Structures are given as C-alpha cells and as structure tokens.
Amino acid sequence: MSTTTEPKHRLPQFISPRSTTEQPLSYLTAERGIRSWLFTLDHKRIGVMYLIGILTSFLMGGVMALLVRTELLTPGPTIMDADTYNHMFTLHGAIMTFLFIIPSIPAALGNFVLPLMIGAKDVAFPRMNLASLYLWVFGAVFLVAAMGLNGLDTGWTFYTPYSTTTNSSVISATMGVFILGFSSIFTGINFIATVHTMRPKGMTWFRMPLFLWSLYATAIIQVLATPVLGITLMLLIAERVAGIGIFDPALGGDPVLYQHFFWFYSHPAVYIMILPAMGIISELISTFSRTRIFGYRFLCYSSVAIALLGFLVWGHHMFTSESAMAAVIFSALTFSVSIPSGIKIFNWLATLYKGSISLTTPMCFALSFIVLFAFGGLTGLFLGALATDVHLHDTYFVVAHFHYVMMGGTLMAFIGGLFYWWPKMFGKMYNEFWGRMSCLGIFVGFNWTFFPQFLLGTKGMARRYYNYKPEFQGLHVVSTLGAFVLGVGLVICAAVLVHSLFRGRKAPPNPWGVATMEWETTSPPPVHNFEDTPKVTDPYDLEGFVLNETSGNYERRPAGITSSQKPSEVKA
Amino acid sequence: MIAEASSATQAPSRFRAHHFETAEQQYAASKLGMWLFLVTEVLFFGGLFVAYAVFRTLHPEVFMNSAQLLDTRLGAINTVILLFSSLTMAWAVRCSQLGQQRGLVICLSLTIFAAIVFLGIKGVEYSHKWHEGHLWASQYSSGDAASVGGFDRAGTFFSIYFAMTGLHAIHIVAGIAAIGWVLMRSLRGDFGPNYFTPVDTVGLYWHLVDLVWIFLFPLLYLIG
Amino acid sequence: MNTLNQYLIFAESTGSVWLPSQSSTVAGEVDGVFSLILWISMIFFIGIVGALVWFVVRYRRQPGVPAQREIHHSTVLEIAWSVIPFMLLIVIFVAGFGTFMGMAAEVDDAYEIHVVGKKWVWSFQYPNGYIDDALHIPVDQPIKLTMSSDDVIHSVFIPAFRVKRDVIPGRYTTLAFEATQTGTFDLFCAEYCGTKHSDMYSDVVVHPSGEFEAWLEKASNFLETMSPADAGKALYKRRGCAQCHSVDGSQMVGPSFYKLFGQQAVLDTGEAISVDGNYIRESILEPQAKARAGYRKVMPTYQGQLKDEEIAAIIEYIKTLKE
Ligand code: HEA
Ligand code: HEA
Numbered sequence A: 001m002s003t004t005t006e007p008k009h010r011l012p013q014f015i016s017p018r019s020t021t022e023q024p025l026s027y028l029t030a031e032r033g034i035r036s037w038l039f040t041l042d043h044k045r046i047g048v049m050y051l052i053g054i055l056t057s058f059l060m061g062g063v064m065a066l067l068v069r070t071e072l073l074t075p076g077p078t079i080m081d082a083d084t085y086n087h088m089f090t091l092h093g094a095i096m097t098f099l100f101i102i103p104s105i106p107a108a109l110g111n112f113v114l115p116l117m118i119g120a121k122d123v124a125f126p127r128m129n130l131a132s133l134y135l136w137v138f139g140a141v142f143l144v145a146a147m148g149l150n151g152l153d154t155g156w157t158f159y160t161p162y163s164t165t166t167n168s169s170v171i172s173a174t175m176g177v178f179i180l181g182f183s184s185i186f187t188g189i190n191f192i193a194t195v196h197t198m199r200p201k202g203m204t205w206f207r208m209p210l211f212l213w214s215l216y217a218t219a220i221i222q223v224l225a226t227p228v229l230g231i232t233l234m235l236l237i238a239e240r241v242a243g244i245g246i247f248d249p250a251l252g253g254d255p256v257l258y259q260h261f262f263w264f265y266s267h268p269a270v271y272i273m274i275l276p277a278m279g280i281i282s283e284l285i286s287t288f289s290r291t292r293i294f295g296y297r298f299l300c301y302s303s304v305a306i307a308l309l310g311f312l313v314w315g316h317h318m319f320t321s322e323s324a325m326a327a328v329i330f331s332a333l334t335f336s337v338s339i340p341s342g343i344k345i346f347n348w349l350a351t352l353y354k355g356s357i358s359l360t361t362p363m364c365f366a367l368s369f370i371v372l373f374a375f376g377g378l379t380g381l382f383l384g385a386l387a388t389d390v391h392l393h394d395t396y397f398v399v400a401h402f403h404y405v406m407m408g409g410t411l412m413a414f415i416g417g418l419f420y421w422w423p424k425m426f427g428k429m430y431n432e433f434w435g436r437m438s439c440l441g442i443f444v445g446f447n448w449t450f451f452p453q454f455l456l457g458t459k460g461m462a463r464r465y466y467n468y469k470p471e472f473q474g475l476h477v478v479s480t481l482g483a484f485v486l487g488v489g490l491v492i493c494a495a496v497l498v499h500s501l502f503r504g505r506k507a508p509p510n511p512w513g514v515a516t517m518e519w520e521t522t523s524p525p526p527v528h529n530f531e532d533t534p535k536v537t538d539p540y541d542l543e544g545f546v547l548n549e550t551s552g553n554y555e556r557r558p559a560g561i562t563s564s565q566k567p568s569e570v571k572a
Numbered sequence B: 001m002i003a004e005a006s007s008a009t010q011a012p013s014r015f016r017a018h019h020f021e022t023a024e025q026q027y028a029a030s031k032l033g034m035w036l037f038l039v040t041e042v043l044f045f046g047g048l049f050v051a052y053a054v055f056r057t058l059h060p061e062v063f064m065n066s067a068q069l070l071d072t073r074l075g076a077i078n079t080v081i082l083l084f085s086s087l088t089m090a091w092a093v094r095c096s097q098l099g100q101q102r103g104l105v106i107c108l109s110l111t112i113f114a115a116i117v118f119l120g121i122k123g124v125e126y127s128h129k130w131h132e133g134h135l136w137a138s139q140y141s142s143g144d145a146a147s148v149g150g151f152d153r154a155g156t157f158f159s160i161y162f163a164m165t166g167l168h169a170i171h172i173v174a175g176i177a178a179i180g181w182v183l184m185r186s187l188r189g190d191f192g193p194n195y196f197t198p199v200d201t202v203g204l205y206w207h208l209v210d211l212v213w214i215f216l217f218p219l220l221y222l223i224g
Numbered sequence C: 001m002n003t004l005n006q007y008l009i010f011a012e013s014t015g016s017v018w019l020p021s022q023s024s025t026v027a028g029e030v031d032g033v034f035s036l037i038l039w040i041s042m043i044f045f046i047g048i049v050g051a052l053v054w055f056v057v058r059y060r061r062q063p064g065v066p067a068q069r070e071i072h073h074s075t076v077l078e079i080a081w082s083v084i085p086f087m088l089l090i091v092i093f094v095a096g097f098g099t100f101m102g103m104a105a106e107v108d109d110a111y112e113i114h115v116v117g118k119k120w121v122w123s124f125q126y127p128n129g130y131i132d133d134a135l136h137i138p139v140d141q142p143i144k145l146t147m148s149s150d151d152v153i154h155s156v157f158i159p160a161f162r163v164k165r166d167v168i169p170g171r172y173t174t175l176a177f178e179a180t181q182t183g184t185f186d187l188f189c190a191e192y193c194g195t196k197h198s199d200m201y202s203d204v205v206v207h208p209s210g211e212f213e214a215w216l217e218k219a220s221n222f223l224e225t226m227s228p229a230d231a232g233k234a235l236y237k238r239r240g241c242a243q244c245h246s247v248d249g250s251q252m253v254g255p256s257f258y259k260l261f262g263q264q265a266v267l268d269t270g271e272a273i274s275v276d277g278n279y280i281r282e283s284i285l286e287p288q289a290k291a292r293a294g295y296r297k298v299m300p301t302y303q304g305q306l307k308d309e310e311i312a313a314i315i316e317y318i319k320t321l322k323e
C-alpha cells in the first residue's frame, strides 16, 4: 500500500505526437500490453476487468437459466435427467448470486465511478483492490471447477445435511464462495476507507452524490455480514471433510443453526444487491428529469436504514423450520425494510414531477426498474406475512419474487448504469434507438417469463422441481417462451454496446449534463483521472449546464465559468 | 497513538502512495482499513461464539463435564504467554515511534518467540487430546461422558473446542508471518517517528488475536 | 368488492385463477390475508405506475422548456409516505400473525399420525401401527402430524390446506390442520432433498365421516386379506422400495427385482452368491452386510420397521417377478 512510486507515463510511441498535445492519454491507451492490465493498480482498469468477468458470468448463468426453462417445458424429462437438472439450477443460482449480482454494481461500476465522483486519483488501497479482483477470479475458478468435477446439486443455499452428504463437489464450490466473500469484503473495506478519508474539502457527507451513499451503505453490509458466511462455509467444509458435527444431526449437530447462519449473511446480501442499484436509479432519475433529486436527505437516510434494518430480518426465510416465536418476531421486523424502500420509490416519482424528462436508454432502464422493483418488493409482503408465507414458501411465488427484485431490480439498474457511464468508460456513444429497443425487449420478456410464475406458486407448484403435475404445464410453457424473448432482448443489448465500441460516435466529456465530478474529466478519463483537481460543486445542480449542440457536450453556464473550465478547453 | 498521526506528516515521500494528498490522509486510511478488517475478524469468530452459546444452552451439563477434560494449567500458561506478547508488541510500536531501532527489533523478536511457544504448547495439548480420543464429534472415542443416541455428546464440545482453538491458531500463524514481515522491514530501517503505520496496524491485529484468546480461555477451560 | 374478490381472485371451494381449492379450516382465512395484501399492493402498484406514466407523458422534455419544479423536498410529504405504509404494514402483520397462531395452536383431541420422510418417500403411521404411503384422514376432525426425517430435510406441503412444515432429521416437528372437504388432494415435498425431490409426492385422501375407521381397519389387515404376493407388492410400493428398485429390469439406484430371485449376483467383495430368501431378508435388515458390486451403499436398513411376515410377503412378491 505504501511503497508505490509516482508512476511515470510510458513513452506513447503508438500515438501520434499531435494527439499527445491536444488531449491527455486515456487510461485505456496510456499503457499497452497484457501485463499493463494484469498488474495495474488503476481503479478504472480494475473496474473494466471486473466488468468483463461479471458479464461473462452473467452469460454463463443465463445460458443455464435457458436450459432450466427448456427442461421445464414438459413434465418429466425434456432435455436432461433429474440429476442434471438439479445441478443446472444450483449452478445457475450460485453463479448469478455469488459471481454476478453481488459484485456487479459495486465492483464493476462502483470501482470505476467512486474515486471519480469524489475527485480522487484512486481508491484508498489500490493493491487491495487488485487483490480483490484476483480473489474474485480464484473464487470463480473454484466455483466453476465444481461443475467440471462432480457438479453441484445442493441449491445455492447449501442446506445441511443434504450438502454434507451429497457426493457432488460441495467443497470446491464452497471454497469458491468463501474466497468470493473475501473479495467482497476487500471491496467494502476499500470503499468505506475511501469515502471516509479521501473526500475532498468541501464535499461534506450531505454533498455526496447518492450513488456514493448507497455504495457506502452497501459496504457496511459487505463488511459486517460476509465474515459470517465465511465461518459458516468453513464449518460446512469441516463437516464434510472431518465430520465436525456442528450442523449434522447424525453427529448431534443442528441443521437449523446452519440456516440461521446462512441467512444471517444471505438476507443482508440481498440488500448488497439492491442498494447500489437504488443509488444508480437516484442518479439517473435526477439527470434525465433535468431537475434536482427530490428529498435528498431522506434518500441518504433510507439507504443507511435499509442496510441496518436488513440485518434484523433473516429469519423470514425459515418460517417453516424455526420456532413459532422466532417466526413472529422476524415477520414483524421484515416489514420495517419496506418503509425506507417505499420512501425511495415515492421520492423518485416526486423527482419526475414537473421535471423535463427525456427517455434516453439509461432512463428507460431506470423507469423499468421502478415498475419492476415496486412489483417485486410488494410481492415480498406476501412472503413476509406469516400465514401467506406458509403456503408460498419454497414455491414458484418465491422464485418469481426474487427474480423481480434481482433481475427486474438490480439487473435493470446495472444495465441502466452501464449505459449511463459507458461513454465515460470507453469514450463512445451508442445507438439510442436500439438501446431503447433492447430495454423494451427485456421488459416485455422479463414479465412474460416471471409473471406466470406467481400464478404457478400460488397454485402450489414447488420450486426446485424437475417433474410436475400436468396441470401446471400451461404456465410453464408460457414462462419458457418468455425466457427466450428475454434472451433476445439481452442479446440486442449486448450487441448495441459491442457495436458502439467499434462504430460509436466519440463521447464528449459530459453527454448528459450531470453535475457530479466524474463528468468533469475527459471521456475516457486520463490515468490520474483529472488534469486539474476539480472544484467541488453541488452534485445535483443540473441547471448550471447548457447543451452545446455541435459537440453534444453539456457545458457550464457562462456565469459559472472558471478559467480551467472554458468551453474551448473542455471540448473534446 | 492516534495523536502521533500529525508527526507522520513529514513521512518520507517514498512511502506515500501517489493517490494520497498527504501522509496524514494515508495514515488515517490505513488505520481505518485495519480497524474494518478487525471488525470482520470479530464477526468471523462471532459465528463460532454463537455456535458455542447455542450448544451450551442446549446441553449445559455436557459442557460442564467436558471442560474438565481440558488441561487448565497449560491453558493458563498460554494465556500468560499471549498477554506477555501483547505487551512486547505494544512496546514495539512505542519503540518505532520513538525511533529506537534496537528496541523495536528486540520487541518484535520476543513477540514472535512468544507466539511460537504458544503454538508449541497448543500442539502438546492437541496431541494429548489425540491420544485420549477427545476429538470432534465424528472422531470422539472415549468412555468419559455419557453416550446419547449413538454419538457422544462430549464430541460436540470438542468440535467447538477444535474449531475455535484451531481457527485461533491459524490466526497466530498469520500473525507470526505478519510480524516477521515487519521485523524484516525494521531490520532494513524502514520505520521511525515519521513512518510506523505497518508496525501500528500489525500491532492492532495482534492485540485482537490475543483478545480472542482472552475470551476463549475462560469459555472453554474455566466456566465448564 | 367481495364478489369481485371471489370471481377474479379467489374462488370458493373449487379453486381460482390464483389459488387451489380451500379444503381446510384455515384455508379461507389464509386466502383472506392473501387478498388483503393483494388489494393493498394493487392499489399502491397501480398508483405508482399511474403516476410514473402520467409524469413521463406530461413532463416529457420539450425544447427550450426547463424543469418546472420548485420544491426539492417536503418533510410533510415524506413523513406521510413513511407513516401511511407503516400503518398498513401493521395491519398486514397482524392479519398474518393471527392466522398463523391459529394454525400453530395445539388441539387436544387431535388425531395423531406419525410421518417419516426419507429420500424420496413418505410413510404415514397410524395410531394402530399400520404404515401407509398415502395420508388418509377423516373429514372435519383436527389432525396432528408428528414428523421426523431419516436423512435430509424434507417438507410436507398440502396446497389445498394451505399448510407446510419442514421435516427435519434429529428432531420432531408438528403440523396441525382440519380438512373440510372429502376427496383426494396433493401432498408435495417442498424442501429440496435431491434427485427425486419432485417425485416425493403423496395423496391426501379425506374420507367422509365414519368411513375412515372402516378404511383403516381394512388396510391394516392387508396381510390377512391379501395373498402374500399382493401384500408384498403393496409393501413394495408403500414402503419406498419402488424408489430404488424397479420391477421391469430398468436400472435405478438399486438392483432391479426383475428376475432377481435365484439369480447369481456378485458382491463388492468379489464373492458370488445366489439370491435366495435368506439373502433377501438379510439385504432388507442389514443392507450393507452384503452389498452388491457396482452400487452405492445407500439402502437404509428396515430393521424394526418391517415385520417378519411383511418381509416374507416381499420375498413372495419378488419370487413372482419372473416375467
Ligand atoms: C435484490 C434482492 C431482494 C430484495 C430487494 C428483496 C426484498 C424483500 N424481500 Fe426477498 N428474497 C430475495 C431477494 C430479495 N428480496 C431472494 C433471493 C429470496 C429467496 C432466496 C431463496 O430462498 O433462494 C427472497 C425471499 C424472500 C422471503 C422468503 C420467502 C420464502 O422462502 O418463504 C421473504 C419473506 O419475508 C422476502 C421478503 C422480502 C421483503 C419484505 C422485501 C422488501 O425489502 C421489499 C421492500 C419493497 C417494497 C415493499 C416495495 C416498495 C414499497 C412501497 C411501494 C411502499 C408502499 C407499500 C406498502 C409498504 C404497503 N423475500
Ligand atoms: C441475479 C440473479 C438471477 C438472474 C439474473 C436470473 C435469471 C434467470 N433465471 Fe434464475 N435464479 C436465481 C437467480 C437469478 N436468475 C437464483 C438465486 C435461483 C435459485 C436457485 C436455487 O434454487 O438454488 C434461480 C432459480 C431459477 C429458476 C427456478 C429453478 C427451480 O426452482 O427449479 C428458474 C426457472 O425458471 C430461473 C429462471 C431464470 C431465467 C429464465 C433467467 C433469465 O432472466 C436469464 C436471462 C439471461 C440470458 C438469456 C443470458 C443472455 C446474456 C447475454 C446475451 C449477455 C448479456 C450482456 C450484456 C447485457 C452486456 N431461475
């Protein structure tokens, strides 16, 4: 951490002298060669590498999801046998949660944006940041190796004693998840330390952009909850290897204790998934309504409230296994999280009110988020209420609920954020029309896939079922068709982004007219982020910008101009 | 110790990473980072303490009786050794702040030595348990405690015992490595009044490892 | 609203778009809670989407027209949209809580049935000791299931009764309900338990009042009333042998019973034996004592669970499986 010397720019032989005088080298091109990526300490490059890993995992998990859906087209065998199916949904769930969605926003987008947003050169511990990336890679290798060994058929929850007795590769997979946990902890520690110690003078807590608040709240959960998952998995491994008897009833252990331990992490983990997403939505809604976010302070408080209250509700996953007393307490506490979540939704709506709304691609995703998250969150109320959860627990109602919040929520926000920061990350604009079409495709396909699952669930279709009663087939077929529409939407989305890298128009520094600091620098930013240390301003002062029609760049209104920000200099 | 931060301002620039504006900022960040790491450690052990509490509440008599099977004398000696090592570690931090090279090296070496002795004694205890068959649930083989339902409940106690002390021992090993690294750097003369962050943060870690033992000793050996 | 409720969302006894038939005393109440939450959620959801669409249409960007909103926060509004949901949440919690406590309450004169779950079969033991693979109960009579598992966690789930409870190894859990309709209903295993989790299915047969005792009487005497081979066949199905052993020669977890009797078999020790009555008896009571080569040693012992006459009946049944 402490011995980094001032990095010197390599001589830029590959770039013409003209461009060096006009524009600083971007972080993408300043150094070349694979080694310059693998050993980089630059948070932006680390973010980009995370992004690649995460999208690969998503693709892998997504393909598995399509196989799962195809199998469910008919009761009984369709394309695989029962064991293969069990392996398939387990790996789908484990890859999507541990490899994709938990690191998605913080580690990929957060890593890129957080230092820029506070006008810093990097995160507090760049080496630890790189270490976290490598831990992610190792964890991924272990988790995916399970697939090549004996597979993994425990469900992503690894419930004992099933997980201690099955002959699939539980040890490799849980080792992987253990390592991924440390990757997540490292990111969390880094973000907390960065936000605490590296904010510039003038950026008080209540002048921080909301995305930072949400990353901060997320980091609290990462640091406080993840270690418990770590020790739980260690004990699980000890159980399998040596028969330590903490969780195995045959040796005097307690399988319900395992469930408590697991959910003590994994419920807060769902807020690790949703909080950063909410942060992105706050930025997008305000930017594309061209108006100050409504109720800034309530939004800050609600992030922290969700993070803290999220620690008190884990028992709602166990209404049918824990004592009635525990169930009652956890049910009551569960509802508390709904209030800060509601505040967010209503404040976003109020932000739209009397705004000047443009339906850009990121905004389309943000609006989809509000609809789908509200829907998914409200269905959480059926699960939090005791009487109804007894019926709905472990049915497709739960499956539908969590896809609405995870995919309809987090994934929509992630893609929205990706489109939003894409010009900053890669300096390229994309095709707006196809961007919006992909959003439409995903939105339609998503509801088509998962809405029928609510009906399946209420009718009594249990989850993790390979075979089912013929009366459920109709809805399963509908859902499977929807999944392919959804897949098409996502492929369009990927195509739009890839296309932009090669054919996209060059992005101006501030294409959306945002006041947060990452837009003060060039797109893509130089290695050290800013040529001149930017001035701290109000992050939601959108009125201070006017669009320059020729460059597509938003420039500060003349009144606000300072010598270092003359339009001629800012211009790309 | 935090008061020392201001003196760190003049830290030699070779130890200041480029992305920090001042050495104070760097010191504050490192310190906060270490504290956060310690929080994760506490929670990591926390899981085991909860497991201990749960099983103890379920089978108090098993825990009472089984605790008798541990060697309180060796446990107590180890407690004293760790307390001593905490002292030498704190002293090492002080030496580095005052720029006392020789003192720093001696204190760090003593700390490492104490840690190794601790592990040695732990090893002796483990081997006794091994010979007596006082092992974790599936390996437990001894007629000392009443067998219930096909397995020996005392095994549960020893499961917790081995999980907790084993995890703690791993932390001691990691501590030896970390202190060894600091010792190497101090032999190189890296530390002085202006720059002692690594000694300080490793010291914090070591105190936590000791603190965990301070809880383990009475819970496992004494209040049986 | 009530009729709309019934028509659109919940139907009476036969089931609806959403939920299966209401066939137990608590089902109606649970559906009441469901519909309460559904109405609250629908109102909020329609409100949210309505506002969203309206704002997007009404305030879409027009050239030269900047955003109009002047206020950027309003404590009154924000408190309002914290407190109103808060009240509603209390209502939802209390509704769910009340019904749940009703479900969990102990009833003194409940008819008690012991349930054992094991991969991947249910067995229901009636007070007279008789074991069946289907759950038979009298209508309008409180029932209490006392449940345990022989291996991993399972879960008894009867959608038409709106009840579910995990079946956990190493402890007993209970489930209480009272059926209000006669007929046959589904019982699923709701907790993931491995390969055949989705086939761990059983029927719940609700007998009209007075007929249950007659059924139990007849069923319990199956060893007397049936031929040994038929009784063996019934046991083969009821006691879970069918989960692992086929009778048509197809390969499953265990060796097929087809043409098993008299066959030459190789043990995992390499020794060859010929399958006779004694070997079968031993395989059932001590499955691992002589295990067949090429199979995992997963067969549970039936020591103390199958009576001698029952094992004899199974042997008779296996003998018949020649064709
Ligand atoms: C991103 C992830 C995410 C998020 C944000 C949530 C959010 C919530 N979840 Fe969900 N949940 C999961 C992911 C998530 N969940 C997963 C993965 C599982 C299954 C795991 C498994 O078993 O495999 C699960 C399972 C799960 C269960 C267990 C079900 C079971 O197995 O039986 C429960 C039960 O209480 C529950 C409840 C809730 C609640 C009350 C919220 C709340 O936070 C929702 C709050 C939001 C709102 C309520 C909407 C907005 C609010 C308003 C519009 C205000 C006005 C409305 C009123 C309050 C009346 N969830
Ligand atoms: C983030 C979390 C996440 C996501 C996104 C998804 C996405 C999907 N999930 Fe999954 N799912 C889980 C988390 C997730 N799931 C979990 C935790 C479980 C529980 C597992 C368990 O029970 O243990 C589960 C279980 C689960 C089941 C239940 C299985 C069962 O109980 O038997 C089903 C069944 O329909 C299902 C379906 C789908 C489908 C069709 C998608 C689709 O939406 C997938 C669509 C994706 C693609 C088709 C890939 C296309 C991608 C690209 C082309 C690249 C895109 C690139 C860019 C956008 C740049 N999932």
Ligand code: CUA
Residues within 6 Å of the ligand: C117, C119, C120, C153, C154, C155, C189, C190, C191, C192, C193, C194, C196, C197, C198, C200
């Ligand atoms: Cu038994 Cu699932």
Ligand SMILES: [Cu+2]
Residues within 6 Å of the ligand: A266, A267, A270, A313, A314, A316, A317
């Ligand atoms: Cu939860």
